[in-house]
Amino acid sequence: MTAPLLEVTDLAIDFNGQATVRGVSFTLDRGETLALVGESGSGKSVSALSILQLLPYPTASHPAGSIRFEGRELLGAAEPDLIAVRGDRIGMIFQEPMTSLNPLHTVEKQIGETLLIHRGMDAPAARARTLELLELVGIADPESRLRSYPHQLSGGQRQRVMIAMALANEPDLLIADEPTTALDVTIQQQILELLSDLQQRLGMALLLISHDLGIVRRMADRVAVMHRGQIVEQGQIDAIFDTPQHPYTIELLNAEPSGRQEPVADDAPEVLAGNDIRVWFPIQRGLLRRTVGHVKAVDGVDLHVRAGETLGIVGESGSGKTTLGLALLRLIDSRGDIRFDGTDLRALDKATLRARRADIQIVFQDPFASLDPRFSISQVIAEGLRVHFPKLTETQLDDRIRSVLGEVGLDADTRHRYPHEFSGGQRQRIAIARALVLEPRLLILDEPTSALDRSVQSQIVDLLRALQSRRRLAYLFISHDLKIVRALAHRVIVMKDGHVVETGDVENLFTQPRHDYTRRLIAAALFNH
Amino acid sequence: MNPINQRRWQQFQANRRGWWSLWLFMALFIASLGAELLANDRPILVSYQGAWYSPVFTDYSESTFGGDLDIAADFRDPYLVDLIREAGGWMLWPPIRYHYQTINYDLPTPAPSAPTTDNWLGTDDQGRDVAARLIYGFRISVLFGLALTILSSIIGVMAGAVQGFFGGLTDLLFQRFIEIWNGLPVLYLLIILASVVEPTFAWLLGLMLLFSWTALVGVVRAEFLRARNFDYVRAARALGVGELTIMVRHVLPNAMVATLTFMPFILTSSITTLTSLDFLGFGLPVGSPSLGELLAQGKNNLQAPWLGITAFVVLGVMLSLLIFVGEAARDAFDPRKGGMR
Numbered sequence: 001m002t003a004p005l006l007e008v009t010d011l012a013i014d015f016n017g018q019a020t021v022r023g024v025s026f027t028l029d030r031g032e033t034l035a036l037v038g039e040s041g042s043g044k045s046v047s048a049l050s051i052l053q054l055l056p057y058p059t060a061s062h063p064a065g066s067i068r069f070e071g072r073e074l075l076g077a078a079e080p081d082l083i084a085v086r087g088d089r090i091g092m093i094f095q096e097p098m099t100s101l102n103p104l105h106t107v108e109k110q111i112g113e114t115l116l117i118h119r120g121m122d123a124p125a126a127r128a129r130t131l132e133l134l135e136l137v138g139i140a141d142p143e144s145r146l147r148s149y150p151h152q153l154s155g156g157q158r159q160r161v162m163i164a165m166a167l168a169n170e171p172d173l174l175i176a177d178e179p180t181t182a183l184d185v186t187i188q189q190q191i192l193e194l195l196s197d198l199q200q201r202l203g204m205a206l207l208l209i210s211h212d213l214g215i216v217r218r219m220a221d222r223v224a225v226m227h228r229g230q231i232v233e234q235g236q237i238d239a240i241f242d243t244p245q246h247p248y249t250i251e252l253l254n255a256e257p258s259g260r261q262e263p264v265a266d267d268a269p270e271v272l273a274g275n276d277i278r279v280w281f282p283i284q285r286g287l288l289r290r291t292v293g294h295v296k297a298v299d300g301v302d303l304h305v306r307a308g309e310t311l312g313i314v315g316e317s318g319s320g321k322t323t324l325g326l327a328l329l330r331l332i333d334s335r336g337d338i339r340f341d342g343t344d345l346r347a348l349d350k351a352t353l354r355a356r357r358a359d360i361q362i363v364f365q366d367p368f369a370s371l372d373p374r375f376s377i378s379q380v381i382a383e384g385l386r387v388h389f390p391k392l393t394e395t396q397l398d399d400r401i402r403s404v405l406g407e408v409g410l411d412a413d414t415r416h417r418y419p420h421e422f423s424g425g426q427r428q429r430i431a432i433a434r435a436l437v438l439e440p441r442l443l444i445l446d447e448p449t450s451a452l453d454r455s456v457q458s459q460i461v462d463l464l465r466a467l468q469s470r471r472r473l474a475y476l477f478i479s480h481d482l483k484i485v486r487a488l489a490h491r492v493i494v495m496k497d498g499h500v501v502e503t504g505d506v507e508n509l510f511t512q513p514r515h516d517y518t519r520r521l522i523a524a525a526l527f528n529h
Numbered sequence: 530m531n532p533i534n535q536r537r538w539q540q541f542q543a544n545r546r547g548w549w550s551l552w553l554f555m556a557l558f559i560a561s562l563g564a565e566l567l568a569n570d571r572p573i574l575v576s577y578q579g580a581w582y583s584p585v586f587t588d589y590s591e592s593t594f595g596g597d598l599d600i601a602a603d604f605r606d607p608y609l610v611d612l613i614r615e616a617g618g619w620m621l622w623p624p625i626r627y628h629y630q631t632i633n634y635d636l637p638t639p640a641p642s643a644p645t646t647d648n649w650l651g652t653d654d655q656g657r658d659v660a661a662r663l664i665y666g667f668r669i670s671v672l673f674g675l676a677l678t679i680l681s682s683i684i685g686v687m688a689g690a691v692q693g694f695f696g697g698l699t700d701l702l703f704q705r706f707i708e709i710w711n712g713l714p715v716l717y718l719l720i721i722l723a724s725v726v727e728p729t730f731a732w733l734l735g736l737m738l739l740f741s742w743t744a745l746v747g748v749v750r751a752e753f754l755r756a757r758n759f760d761y762v763r764a765a766r767a768l769g770v771g772e773l774t775i776m777v778r779h780v781l782p783n784a785m786v787a788t789l790t791f792m793p794f795i796l797t798s799s800i801t802t803l804t805s806l807d808f809l810g811f812g813l814p815v816g817s818p819s820l821g822e823l824l825a826q827g828k829n830n831l832q833a834p835w836l837g838i839t840a841f842v843v844l845g846v847m848l849s850l851l852i853f854v855g856e857a858a859r860d861a862f863d864p865r866k867g868g869m870r
Contacts, residue, residue, distance in 0.1 A: 329767050357769030370760035374782050383778075384768035431764070438768065 003071050004029050005205050006051070006173055011065035011075075013046055013055070013229075021047055021229040024065070030172065033199065033206040035216040035237075037252070038226035039453040040424075044209050047226070048175050051207075052086050053077070069173070088118040091166030093159070095178035100162055101150040107134070107161055108146040114168045133164040138194055155317075156187035160194070167198065174199070175207045180215065184316035184480065185524040192219060211453060213253065217241055225249045255455035257487040261310060261465070261506070264490055268306040271442050271474040272328065272360075275337035277301045279320070279327050279498075297323040298334070299498040305442065308468060310475040312489030312506065314482060314521070320498040321478045325444045328476070329362055340442070358388045361435030365447035367427035371419040377430055378415040381405070384438045404437040405430075409463060425456035429463065436467065442474045449484055461487055482525035486510055494518045540861040547857020554850040561668035568625035568661035571604050577618035585623075594618075605631070625649070627658035629665040629818040641826070641833040651835040653826050659836065663843055665818035670800050670847070673734065677799040678792060680738055685745030686781075686788060692746065693753020694776060700750070707743050715740045716805070723811040733812065737802060744795055745788055752784035786862050793855025797848045804844065820844055 004027040013021035021043040028034050036044040049055050051067055053074060067074045069085060086092075094100040101110060111133060112126040121129065127146070134142035137160040150158055159179065166174055176195065180188040196219060199206050210216050216223055217237060224234035225248065233246040244250045278301075280294035298320040305311045313321045327334035330345055330353060338345045340359065348356065364370040371380055381401045385392060392400070402412035408429040419427055428448055435443055445464070449457040461484055467473060479485050485492060485506070492509050494502040494517065502515040513519045542548050566573060571584035577594055584604060591602045595612050602609060604620065613620060627633065627648070633656050636642045640656040650659035692700045722736050756762060757780060765775045806812035807821025808828075820840050827837025 326763075331763060331766055354769040354771070357767060360767070362764065362767045364760040364764065366760060370764050372761040372765075372779050372782075383765065383770060387769050387771075434764070434768070 003068075005070060006207070007066075007068040008047075008051070009066045009068075011047060011050065011067065012063045013043070013050055014061045014063055016059055019229065020060075021050075024226075024229075024231050026224050026231065026234060028173065028205045028207060030205055031199070031203045032222070033196075033208060033220045035208045035210060035220035035223045036226055037210060037213065037216055037223055039211060039252075039455065042226040043229040044226045045177055048177055048207060048209050050075075051175065052090060052092060053082050054086075054092075084118075087114045087166075087171075088169045089171055090173045090175065091169070091171035093162050093166050093174065093176045093179045095181050101158055103150050105149070106146065107148050107150075107153075110161065111165050111168055114165060118169050129168070130164075133168055134161075136167070136198070137161070137164045138190075139164075154187075155183050156190065159183060159187075159191055163191075163194065163198070167202070170202060171204060173205045173207065175209070177209045178211070179208075181210075181212070185482070186316065186520055188215075189524040195219070213241075213256075213454070225252065251455060255458050257458045257461045257484050259465070259487055261488065261490050262469070264306055264309045268308050268472075270304055270306050271341065272476070273304040273337075273339045274328065275302055275339075277303075277324065277327055277334055277336040277338065279323050279332060279334045296498045298327060300336075301493075301495070301498075301500050303493060303500075303503075305474045305476060307441065307474050308472040309491070310468065310477050310489045312485040312492040313476065313478045313495060314480060314485055314492060315495035316480060316521075318497075319495040321495050322446055324495070325362065325446050325476065325478050329360055329444060355388070358384070358438040359440050360442045360444065361438060361440040362444040362446060363428070363431045363435055363448045366451050367424050367431055368419075368451070370431050371427060371434075373419055376416050376418055377405070377422075380419070380430060381415075381434050381437050384434065388438055400437055404433045407436065407467070408433045423456075424452050425459060428452060428456075428460055432460075432463070432467075436471075439471075440473070442476065444476045444478070446478045447480070448477075450479070450481060457484065464488060482510075482522060494521065537861040540863070541857050544857035544860050547853045547855075547860070550850040550853035551857065554847075554854060557667065557847075557850075558671055561664050561671070564664045564668050565623075567623055568627055568629070568658070568664050569623045570626060570628040570631040572620035572622045574621040575604075575613065575618060576620075577613055578616050625658065625661050625664075627661040629657065629662045630816060631658065631661070632656045633658060641830050641836060643833070644835055650839050651833065653823065653836060654830055654833075659823070659839055662818040662823060663820075663839060666820045666823065667843060667847065669730070669813070669818060670803060670820055673730065673803050674796045674800040676734055677737055677741060678796040680734070681741040681795060681799075682745055682788060682792060684738070684742040686749050686784065688742065689746040689749025689784065690753055690776065690781070693750040694757065694780075696754065704750075707746055710740075711743055713740070716802075719802075719806060720809070720811045723806065727814070728812060729814060733803065733806070737799065741795065741799065741802075745791055748787040748791065749784045752787055753780055756780040756783045786859065789855070789862055790859045793851050793858075796855075797851055800844075800848065800851075 006028040008027070009025050011021060011024040012019070024043070024047050026034060036048065038044045046055060046060070050062065051069075051074065062075055065075060069090065074082065074085065108127065108130055111130045115121045115126040115129055130146065131142050134145060139145055139157060139160050153161065179195065180191050183191060192215060195206065208216065208219055220237050222235065223237050223240050224231045225240070225246065226232070227248045233240065233244065233249045240249065241253065244253055277298055278296070279298040280296050282291040283293045283295060284290065285292045301324055303311060313324065315321050323332070326332045328338060330338075334346070340356070345353065345356070375383070378398070378401050381404060382397050385397055385400060401415055405412045405415060410426060410429050410433070419430070422430065449460050452460065464475070465488065468475060475488070477485060477488055489506045492504065492506050493500050494509070494515065496517050502509065502513065502518045509518065510522060513522055560567065565585050569585055573583065573585050575582040575584060582589060582593070584602065589602045590599050591609060592599050594602060594609060595616065596602070596609060604610070605626065633648060633652055636652065636656055637645065640652050641654045642648065642652045642656070644651040648658050648660070650663065652658055653662065688703070692703045718740070719736055723733070726732050759779070762775055762779050765779055803812060804819070804821035804824065807819040808825045810825065812821055813819050820843060823836060823840040827833070827840055830836055
């Protein structure tokens with residue numbers, strides 16, 4: 001029996017002397033796909049980065065272990081030996097296509113660089129090979145794309161360029177670190193299909209790092225589940241998914257948001273109604289900044305939400321869903337009719353609008369950015385209270401803060417701590433508490449779960465559902481994650497390029513999508529089930 | 530103190546170098562505020578015929594102490610000293626018996642004279658005590674620097690906030706104006722202006738303020754432009770908090786870290802500018818105690834190294850201490866530092 005292509009034995013990684021990864025062992029054969037699965041912070045990315053010795057040494061160190069690639073030890077290998085392997089024998093794709101390409105270099109230069117270094121090709125040969133690669137990864141009109149800069153490409157195209165770079169020297173092993181996380185679902189599907197197609201054609205081994213079990217199940221032959229720096233379970237894909245042994249694996253597999261909403265009472269009053277909402281941003285050109293056209297971010301959207309009801313708004317990035325949310329909040333200017341409880345929000349003057357703000361609240365996508373790092377949790381929550389209930393005494397304020405923290409499932413004794421001392425899921429609970437404490441009637445949830453791990457996502461979904469039934473809240477749930485929308489929404493609006501392409505009850509929409517785009521979206525999101 | 534400031538205070542103390550620098554600087558500064566009690570040609574307290582006198586605070590006539598003439602009492606005059614002693618009185622002197630203006634006519638060598646037990650750091654070329662002039666010079670430098678820093682920070686932060694907040698045309702015009710303004714050769718202008726008016730402390734402060742306020746505008750403006758689209762600023766808007774409150778509460782603190790990072794540098798550069806003007810002879814009025822003037826004397830009297838060395842050491846220590854304090858203050862305001870997990 002021949003030695004495996006990659007053999008990682010008992011790998012340990014320390015950061016500043018703190019044990020981060022312990023006893024990680026796995027092997028990978030030619031043409032095989034191994035998936036490393038785990039939540040953020042489980043050590044899957046650092047394990048993969050240490051194969052190419054790309055960690056920030058000496059902050060990071062390896063107290064034990066060995067990484068053998070074709071029998072050669074990579075751990076602690078000399079820099080020239082590593083350079084010979086990097087980008088030549090082992091290629092790597094990173095998560096964020098925005099930041100992993102150099103914004104100042106053209107596509108030709110980025111891909112050509114590795115050819116010049118490792119193959120010693122001259123410019124015309126490198127150019128020919130680059131064209132070939134761009135065609136391989138399915139970029140349309142590669143000739144004209146050679147001179148494009150990264151900002152001129154879409155997210156999916158950038159990721160294709162990244163893949164082309166990684167494949168330039170026909171590596172034996174491709175490490176893909178969350179290759180599709182930053183992409184829209186339909187693009188995700190295309191990239192994954194491309195990867196598995198390329199893998200078969202070139203016979204490479206693929207080390208796939210992902211938190212998305214759906215992707216893993218579809219792509220991998222074997223899977224290793226990581227938890228707190230250790231591999232808790234590994235084996236053939238079917239074995240792990242059908243008969244998981246370790247409790248953490250079981251938890252991970254059950255972490256999918258599930259359940260459906262109870263129907264809303266027929267007599268529930270309408271809370272928000274929007275009619276023909278439009279948000280156009282002018283495009284200005286020339287010295288005199290003449291308006292030559294408009295970017296129609298939101299173009300003629302109708303919607304209405306009743307008390308206790310969730311309206312899901314789905315669509316890919318750039319479809320205008322977030323802009324719509326901001327327009328409904330009157331945080332940006334819009335045209336059309338926005339009625340809240342029958343009053344036209346757009347007709348209110350500033351002072352009245354400010355007084356009404358308590359009724360509509362928002363929870364943002366990124367819980368790290370939506371809390372002022374200089375404010376303690378108690379101050380964050382008190383801020384709105386002080387505006388809308390100026391008569392409350394300090395004790396009454398504190399009582400309300402403690403009760404709302406209890407309601408969102410946080411320990412009220414932590415209220416004097418600062419945001420950075422909390423995890424992403426906890427911060428999102430704080431953001432929800434900040435909104436809830438004003439006793440709003442409508443909550444706009446702008447991708448509240450997309451920055452969180454799966455298991456935390458379902459906790460937040462459970463929390464939102466419980467809050468809704470207790471307080472008869474209306475939700476406007478903006479998301480690109482159809483699974484969560486299905487678990488939380490009563491009705492759904494599908495948006496594309498600022499327009500509503502389809503609207504309907506959640507079950508109808510998911511089981512019998514009428515519009516072609518909806519069908520594609522659902523197929524892409526659920527293809528792995 | 531609320532928990533945030535407690536944490537900041539702990540953070541400040543955690544920077545040991547800055548913490549000790551603050552203590553040392555404060556000790557020096559407070560001591561120099563009482564310069565009249567440290568270095569003076571008048572005693573702090575005089576007991577004469579059972580009555581108490583405090584010449585540091587009040588002017589007395591020689592006749593008060595039994596002299597013949599009704600002129601201001603010179604307590605360094607052996608005649609007056611004898612009069613008081615004969616009447617059974619005594620005098621409590623400051624440690625240094627020279628005011629910054631006092632000329633010591635009783636020198637062993639021609640001025641500038643080397644350090645002696647009487648003149649600890651020697652005298653300058655006019656026979657004035659260097660130690661006394663240092664204490665007064667330190668005080669005036671620090672007070673000038675602090676006043677200039679605080680005033681230019683206030684103006685700079687406000688100008689930057691207005692630009693970042695309103696953006697658009699206001700921002701554009703203001704930015705171009707500042708670019709032109711910054712293009713002016715500041716030192717020459719100061720020299721020309723200082724030759725037009727009789728330079729006093731207030732005049733110099735005003736003139737330098739004309740040019741130093743621009744230092745902070747850029748960073749504050751950038752912070753405002755960046756922060757006004759933060760999610761937590763949006764969230765505050767959605768909560769119904771007023772625009773001005775948002776700016777002060779959520780946006781300004783972002784700019785404060787940058788401001789505080791710059792402040793020690795503005796302070797040191799203010800002190801340096803004052804010193805260089807004094808060095809060139811365009812600064813404070815003739816006869817004022819100033820470190821720059823002492824440096825100039827050191828340059829003109831290389832045979833008297835105690836002048837140059839003293840001025841250099843004092844300036845060096847003062848500026849270093851301020852930088853260390855500034856670093857610690859910056860750490861204290863950084864929410865990402867310390868307190869993790």
